[in-house]
Amino acid sequence: MPAMSVQPVKHGNTVQACDLCRLKKRKCDLKDGVGKCSSCEKADAVCQITHVTKPRERRKKKQMESLQDRLQSLEDLIKTSLIAKASPPQPQMQPSPSTASPMAPSQPALTSPLASDSYSASQMSEYLGRSSSLEQNLQGYRSAHAFTPSGPKPSDEVYAQLTSEISHFFNTPGSVEAERVSGSLDAMDIDLRPRSRTLGVRKCSMPPPQGGLFLLQEYLVDFNTATPLFDAATISGLFLDCYNGRADGQMVSWVTVKIVLAIAHRLRAMSPLGVPQDTENVQIYLEEVIAELPSLILMEPSLLIAQLYLGTAIVLSTSARPQPTSTLVSMALRVLQDIRTNDPDGDHSVMPTDLQCRERVFWIAYSMDTDISLRTKRAPGLSSRLINLQLPIEDQPDGAGRLRAAEGDFTIDIFRLRAELALFQAQLLECVLAPALAEQTGLALQEMAANLRKWRGHYVFRLEPTELRAMLHRSDLVHVIILESIYFTTAYLTQFYNFSGHALRYNVLSADGLSASTALSDDVLPYDDARRFMQFLKLLTDEEILCNW
Known part of the structure; x- marks a missing residue:
């Protein structure tokens, strides 16, 4: 009896056949302990197996998937190195109920805006008055930074207050973002990518707190200095409300923040630090703002409504489809006249x-x-x-x-x-x-x-x-x-x-x-x-x- 070659254990759909049946491409019923298969027995031929079956190889990844994996590993490596260079975080004490922050929200953080309401600058200032510490910092910004060499810029005290309050309510415990609330706002170690949350038909995209504050700073220094569209203290308060949950249901607050983020990303796209992701982020915020325009039109005229029209027009004027810019600017002028801005x-x-x-x-x-x-x-x-x-x-x-x-x-x-x-x-x-x-x-x-x-x-x-x-x-x-x-x-x-x-x-x-x-x-x-x-x-x-x- 011819010697049988050692075969690997059959797995799944692996088919084993003798050499003659494999050559003639016919079914082979050779079994262990049997000298010949039925076909070789009838033909009186030699029945042997010299072919070694190789296990089926796994499907190779496509080129795009391989590139994505490499990019992801590179991002993880950069993030790990930046975290290693950062200073060790200071232990944070949990506030007791008696010393809790006056800005502690009663709403969950970053909830989607589901209602429409008008929100003027005077109402915002009155609303911020409930927090004496933040209001003092914002008022100090108005006076102390009126003559800084680089123009109006939020003070370190304002950012420290905003960062600590926002990070406490927005981030999950133990996250890297929450532990670095007192660090400097550096572009290299801050995540600026928007995180989207959907509730029903509405979508809300916001960057992490540190990224939002960094973009706010760039907007105030690079744009609002020459074109004072928003009051710096008011817009900083709106950012705080949106991140800690107090802006729940107030759609204009969210739209205002998204317009500021869109302008800031457009400024970054114009700078040497710009990347294609900045232009994509502008489009994300712009689409969400445009989706809320029908609700803005039905609102009562106010200063903030006019500012939103102008902010949307500014972003559209730098996009690939700037045609609606003139319509939004005309609407802003009409709203300003409705609130008696140009009255004698x-x-x-x-x-x-x-x-x-x-x-x-x-x-x-x-x-x-x-x-x-x-x-x-x-x-x-x-x-x-x-x-x-x-x-x-x-x-x-x-x-x-x-x-x-x-x-x-x-x-x-x-x-x-x-x-x-x-x-x-x-x-x-x-x-x-x-x-x-x-x-x-x-x-x-x-x-x-x-x-x-x-x-x-x-x-x-x-x-x-x-x-x-x-x-x-x-x-x-x-x-x-x-x-x-x-x-x-x-x-x-x-x-x-x-x-x-x-x-x-x-x-x-x-x-x-x-x-x-x-x-x-x-x-x-x-x-x-x-x-x-x-x-x-x-x-x-x-x-x-x-x-x-």
């Missing part, structure tokens, strides 16, 4: 801080509206002759709207400059679109060109772009470049209408309008302004300055 006598029933915030929000909305109207050649939402508010004052006590040099006492009141330019843009549109005689319109355009040159005589515009680059922070320089862009558009259109006539059926910035500009003489177009603006654009190629605004 004013509204004496509001607090002075709310009145000041209303005026700032009005000038932001009006500046955006006139700029969009000038580019699209349509009438502005409000005539410049109907504005009863004074221009923003220079040297605001809280430093709002003022850019400061990195070193020295050099400042730029960029918010006032933008408001002055907005008034000029509105007057230019009214002159061009008015059904007046050509002679009168020509004289008015010449006078406007002279006024624009006078405005251009500000000391800021006498500095070279390289000098401004050396003096200002990167984020502050971006606001100056935006102002230069708006001015160049205004100067170009003023000169074009002045020498080509205002009764044009096409938009000057369209393809037909740009082609028509080639017929103008060289001494008509603002070549000097164009050269200066090109020098600013050269700065954008620097790896430290990115701008898609």
